[in-house]
Amino acid sequence: MSVMEKIEPVVKTLALNVSVEKAFHHFTANIHLWWPLAGHSLSQGEAQSVVFEARKSGRIYEIEKSGREREWGVVKICEAPNRLVFSWVLEAPEKATEIEVQFAEEGAGKSTLTLIHRGWENREDGAEWRENYNGGWDGVLALYAGSV
Numbered sequence: 001m002s003v004m005e006k007i008e009p010v011v012k013t014l015a016l017n018v019s020v021e022k023a024f025h026h027f028t029a030n031i032h033l034w035w036p037l038a039g040h041s042l043s044q045g046e047a048q049s050v051v052f053e054a055r056k057s058g059r060i061y062e063i064e065k066s067g068r069e070r071e072w073g074v075v076k077i078c079e080a081p082n083r084l085v086f087s088w089v090l091e092a093p094e095k096a097t098e099i100e101v102q103f104a105e106e107g108a109g110k111s112t113l114t115l116i117h118r119g120w121e122n123r124e125d126g127a128e129w130r131e132n133y134n135g136g137w138d139g140v141l142a143l144y145a146g147s148v
Contacts, residue, residue: 007126009118010134014145020103020111024081026148027101027113028054034147037062040140042070042090054078060086073099088117095123115141 016023026034031052041047046064050072053059058075070091077085082103089096097119104112117133120126 005121007120007130009116009120010130010137011117012115012137012141014113014141015106016111016113016145016148017109018111018148019109020105021081023103023111023113023148024054024084027103027144028052028084030147034144036140036143040136042072043068054080054084097122097129113141113144 018026029052032049035041035050037047037050038044041050041062043062043064046066047062048065049063051059051061051063053075055078056075058078060072060074061069062072063069071089073087073089073096075084075086076098077083084099084101086099087093087096088099097117100116100118102114102116104114106112115137117130117137120130123129
């Protein structure tokens with residue numbers, strides 16, 4: 001496959017029983033409470049926590065038990081509490097993809113989260129990685145939704 005070939009983004013939408021503000025806060029400030037580090041981290045069993053700095057140029061990174069920090073991405077746009085755009089590098093900037101998370105108010109204390117993971121054509125193995133993430137985001141977002 002050509003690296004230039006367009007690969008459709010992964011798009012996931014969740015209905016949440018919380019306000020946009022609470023949904024945004026839980027996604028960012030509380031990521032260490034819901035992200036499944038044991039199976040979705042660079043360090044696997046050595047991963048201790050994850051941090052999401054919800055500001056432009058903020059970092060997203062995991063912290064190993066030893067204290068070592070490992071880069072996941074960098075925030076490009078932070079329009080709290082409605083929108084985040086960040087790179088997803090996982091210590092490989094040359095293979096970076098991009099994630100956009102939108103939070104929309106639905107009224108009566110409810111909101112919707114839409115995650116768009118794009119940029120697969122930046123990777124030689126983009127189609128394969130897209131399929132892996134398409135299923136992977138289901139489990140990760142289910143943990144988020146179940147804990148918000």
